[in-house]
Structure formats: C-alpha cells, structure tokens
Amino acid sequence: MTDPNNNGYTGGNSNPYGQNGQSGYGQNYGQSSNGANPYGQPSQPAYGQQPGANPYGQSPYGQTGGQTSGSPYTQNTNPYGQPGSNPYGQPGAQPSPYGQPSANPYTQNTNPYGQPGQPGYGQQPPMAPTPQYGGQNAYSATGEPPLWAPWYGISFPNAIVRFFKKYAVFHGRASRSEYWWWFLFSAIIGAVFSLLSSATDGSTIIEGLEGIWNLAVLVPGVALAIRRMHDANRSGWWVLLPYGLIVLAIIVMLLGGGAAFWAAAGNGGVGSGVSSVGLIIVGLLLMIAGGITSIVLYIAPSDPQGARFDRPNA
Known part of the structure; x- marks a missing residue:
C-alpha cells in the first residue's frame, strides 16, 4: 500500500x-x-518478546553448548562451558576435598591424603589376630609348634620325644597332654622294671638299670613339672608343695616308727606307743595330702597369661 x-x-x-x-x-x-x-x-526478535533462542544469539558467556532456548539463568548448562559437569571440571559426584571422588575422608576406609586402604580419622585400624596361647599360631607345615611353645593335643610318641628334646629347659610351658603322656610312660617303665626284678629275684643288674633310669629322667622330669606350672600361670616353685608334703610325711612316719621301736624296747610306757601310732597316722595323712595336691596342680587348665614365661628366642 x-x-x-x-x-x-x-x-x-x-x-x-x-x-x-x-x-x-x-x-x-x-x-x-x-x-x-x-x-x-x-x-532477530525485538526486546519485548519471549524468543525461541537467546536474545543475544549465544549463551551468556560465549559458549554455544548446552541449551540456549530459555533464560540463561535457568538452564542446566555450566557457565564455564562444560555441560553436565560440576563447576570445578570434574565429572560425576562431588569430589572429596583431598582429590578422591565420592569418599568422605572421615567416614570411609580411605586415607584422606590419597593413600587407599588406610583408615581415616574416624576409623579404628584393623586388629591384628590374637595368637592362641602366645605361640600356637606358629605351627610348622607338619602342624608342630616351635619347641619353645606348648603343644596342646600332643600325641603319646611326640610327648616322649619332646620330653627328651627339652631335657633341661625350665622356662616356657607344657600342656596337660605333654605332662600326663610322660607320666603314663614313666609308670609303664617303672612297672616293667618291677616285673623284671621279680622275675630275676632282685637281680642287681635290673636294679642298677632302674637306678640309672631314675637318675636320667630326674632333671627333665622336674623341668617338665615346672613348665606345667607355667602353663597354668603359676610359678615353678609350686612344684615343691606336693614334694614338700611327701617329704614331711616320710619324716613324721620315721619319727613314729622310731618311737614305736623305742617303746617296744621297754624304754617307754603306754604313752610312747600311742604317740608313735599317732605319728604314723599323721605321716600317712600328709602322704595322701601330697598326692592329692600334686594331682590338683598338674590337672589345672591352661591359662593364656602363662605366656609370660615363654622365651621364643631362647
């Protein structure tokens, strides 16, 4: 127009x-x-319209990536030109302040300074395995513990071999099976000597061999008894208690026998005879008490605190 x-x-x-x-x-x-x-x-749209594109033809910071059809302040576009990422340039979850993504340095089992596998500030470090009785975890390939450690559940032949291997070892510990297997073996040997002595009418050769045997096992027997006390967390001096009672019983019985002999010789009255019988009875009671005390001490259960008597490097 x-x-x-x-x-x-x-x-x-x-x-x-x-x-x-x-x-x-x-x-x-x-x-x-x-x-x-x-x-x-x-x-290009005028100022008064809602455009289908950014009114300036590009994203507010010169980037063309992302969405530019709406308001530059309501779009899911990073203002620094990296779409779909956090503002610091690392994609994914918000990073840890120490460079490890998705890990709280105070609650995760990750060291906050970039060393994986180490506990953070709020973690308790893993506990080391507790050794059973201070050395039972040190078994060899054959299942035998080191010589300085007690052997729980030992077999009869191994107990005899171990007895002589630790001939004069007074430190360390010995399990109940170590002690009682040896006690059984010693009783068997004593019975064999008794039978041989009876069969040979008290042959001096048999008696001599029995004496040599008893002397040979005296020291390792005392050492084994001390180690058994250690395994129950007792001092080795407890070994003297039953032996002390037995020795005292023998002394009392000897005194009673001497008093009876003195009275039979006519050197004392009725009172002397009664006192001698009383001494013999007291001696027998002390003998029984010594035997019971010995059994109670040597059947005591193992106590892990007895590991204080071990010497692994000895």
Missing part, C-alpha cells in the same frame, strides 16, 4: 527512510511485515 502523498508514514513493506524490507514506525517492533528486526537485522 502506498501513501498518496508519498510520505511513507502508513503501513507498508518499506521503511520510511528508504530501506526496503524494514517496518516503519507504525508497526510492532517485534513483528515486521517480513519478520525482520526494525534495525535491519533479519530473524
């Missing part, structure tokens, strides 16, 4: 200043007749 006076102020598809394709003052800034911006830039 053309103004009759050719002034160009009415609507038409021409600019009043002679630029074709631009709207005049009577048109809406956002919509010209040919869809152009009133300032001569086609396909």
